[in-house]
Amino acid sequence: MRQADTAARPARERILDTAFRLFYARGPRGVGVDTVIADSGVAKATLYKHFPRKDDLVLAYLDTVDQTWFGQLRAAARDAGDDPRAQLVGMFDALANAARREGYHGCAFINTAAESETGSEVHARTVEHKRVVRAWVTDLARRAGAVDPDLLSRQLTMLIDGGLAVGVLDADPTAPDAAKAAARALIDASCPR
Amino acid sequence: MRQADTAARPARERILDTAFRLFYARGPRGVGVDTVIADSGVAKATLYKHFPRKDDLVLAYLDTVDQTWFGQLRAAARDAGDDPRAQLVGMFDALANAARREGYHGCAFINTAAESETGSEVHARTVEHKRVVRAWVTDLARRAGAVDPDLLSRQLTMLIDGGLAVGVLDADPTAPDAAKAAARALIDASCPR
DNA sequence: AAGCTAGCAGACAGGTCTGTCTATGCCAAG
DNA sequence: CTTGGCATAGACAGACCTGTCTGCTAGCTT
Known part of the structure; x- marks a missing residue:
């Protein structure tokens, strides 16, 4: 089920979409990595795998x-x-x-x-x-x-x-x-x- | 001696000058209060006395x-x-x-x-x-x-x-x-x- | 001389930040 | 059936942040 979700919207896409929305609204520095993680429903390790820094x-x-x-x-x-x-x-x-x-x-x-x-x-x-x-x-x-x-x-x-x-x-x-x-x-x- | 300094340049002025320089260069959020304190040579309590937040x-x-x-x-x-x-x-x-x-x-x-x-x-x-x-x-x-x-x-x-x-x-x-x-x-x- | 004001020095609490690491679950390919 | 790959969940370290608090010093005023 969750796997089906990630197939439909891969983790990388969800992260980018969330980052786009939050970064544009508050500025990159105003958004913590933890917030991106929570909002995109992704694990921390996954985010850091796609985007090392x-x-x-x-x-x-x-x-x-x-x-x-x-x-x-x-x-x-x-x-x-x-x-x-x-x-x-x-x-x-x-x-x-x-x-x-x-x-x-x-x-x-x-x-x-x-x-x-x-x-x-x-x-x-x-x-x-x-x-x-x-x-x-x-x-x-x-x-x-x-x-x-x-x-x-x-x-x-x-x-x-x-x-x-x-x-x-x-x-x-x-x-x-x-x-x-x-x-x-x-x-x-x-x-x- | 130090008192003479502060008479010439009161603490409030030194704080504001330093804040102006740092805030403009890096943005207010990019400058910690501690940095303003260190750069203006003022005590933390003094800064918070003049500027409560x-x-x-x-x-x-x-x-x-x-x-x-x-x-x-x-x-x-x-x-x-x-x-x-x-x-x-x-x-x-x-x-x-x-x-x-x-x-x-x-x-x-x-x-x-x-x-x-x-x-x-x-x-x-x-x-x-x-x-x-x-x-x-x-x-x-x-x-x-x-x-x-x-x-x-x-x-x-x-x-x-x-x-x-x-x-x-x-x-x-x-x-x-x-x-x-x-x-x-x-x-x-x-x-x- | 005594008290008041202004300032210095720095510890401290409580929170947030980035980035790392361990432990676990699930699916698909061999 | 098993192994590898990818994801989740979340603890953790170390740094930095704001704001509070205690102690101390020095000069001015009364």
């Missing part, structure tokens, strides 16, 4: 968030049509969707970076995430014909980060709209037609 | 940051001259100065909010700070003749927050310039002349 679990958590969030960004851009300029604007729908989500608590990467030591593996992973996203936005800006794609992508990611970051303070549903409007103005000003 | 010290820390940062924002705006529109742009110099500072580690409020429980006294203080700053920017936007002062102030504070927040990941000195340029574009678009 807690940091390994945190890294896996960040990878999950990276895939999810980056996927949502790309999906929002794709849904905006074929025009790269429209895609840059559409990207901001991912922010609006995130802000509306139950339990929204800002940017997992900024929140985690804030409590991780600079230079640590965890910290490096957060930096890497932002680098990848920015490279993608820069490419989009280039295809949109921006005069300075690097500058535009920096401005747009800064808007997204700002919109996300304040989510940890107050989940204001109008913030994404303001960000989107600002993005539109910046894109129009940077991409001569 | 650790959270009281964290609140005092946030108040210090609030005064400092808000002061820098207003000073940067003032230094930009009398035109409210120029003041809105000039405000971003405070961001550039902060990013250049040794030990720059992003926004103390976002970082602290990320690790404090939603609804706690500490969390409420971070929200309050952002509210006060935004009210000030909104007023400035109104005097600058913005069509929608509330929208513009939301966009500008989002840019500042984004620029500040990513500071916890990577202290990129060009980010503030990009933010300032974006602010200029948004202000020009929002304030008909």
Whole structure:
């Protein structure tokens, strides 16, 4: 019976799901390994078998968030049509969707970076995430014909980060709209037609 | 002799200075009370006399940051001259100065909010700070003749927050310039002349 | 001179944290 | 049927955390 459960949802998955939920809500440092164990219904030895150090679990958590969030960004851009300029604007729908989500608590990467030591593996992973996203936005800006794609992508990611970051303070549903409007103005000003 | 020292720098001040330095660098939760005590050369009883709970010290820390940062924002705006529109742009110099500072580690409020429980006294203080700053920017936007002062102030504070927040990941000195340029574009678009 | 205030030094209790280890149960493959 | 692999349950060590408490020192005031 229990075996059937674990076949349906292997221990590793249950651990990751639980870690995702708890880490995002309280921050990795605010959640003890014992809590993850209790909530995921897994034995301590099992957790430490899959993730030898807690940091390994945190890294896996960040990878999950990276895939999810980056996927949502790309999906929002794709849904905006074929025009790269429209895609840059559409990207901001991912922010609006995130802000509306139950339990929204800002940017997992900024929140985690804030409590991780600079230079640590965890910290490096957060930096890497932002680098990848920015490279993608820069490419989009280039295809949109921006005069300075690097500058535009920096401005747009800064808007997204700002919109996300304040989510940890107050989940204001109008913030994404303001960000989107600002993005539109910046894109129009940077991409001569 | 020691008494002379404490007369020159009373215990409360030394505690606050040390807490400011450590809390900003590692986050309040990443610094034990014992570390503050050791670094400030104060007795445990003295610390707990001035700050009965650790959270009281964290609140005092946030108040210090609030005064400092808000002061820098207003000073940067003032230094930009009398035109409210120029003041809105000039405000971003405070961001550039902060990013250049040794030990720059992003926004103390976002970082602290990320690790404090939603609804706690500490969390409420971070929200309050952002509210006060935004009210000030909104007023400035109104005097600058913005069509929608509330929208513009939301966009500008989002840019500042984004620029500040990513500071916890990577202290990129060009980010503030990009933010300032974006602010200029948004202000020009929002304030008909 | 005596008392008061402010501060220093550090032991201590009670809790939480990570990570290790032992003992046990169950299933499937050989 | 037995053996190996994977899971559970939970004790345990050692570190660190907050907050309390006792004793002591030094200067200022009365």
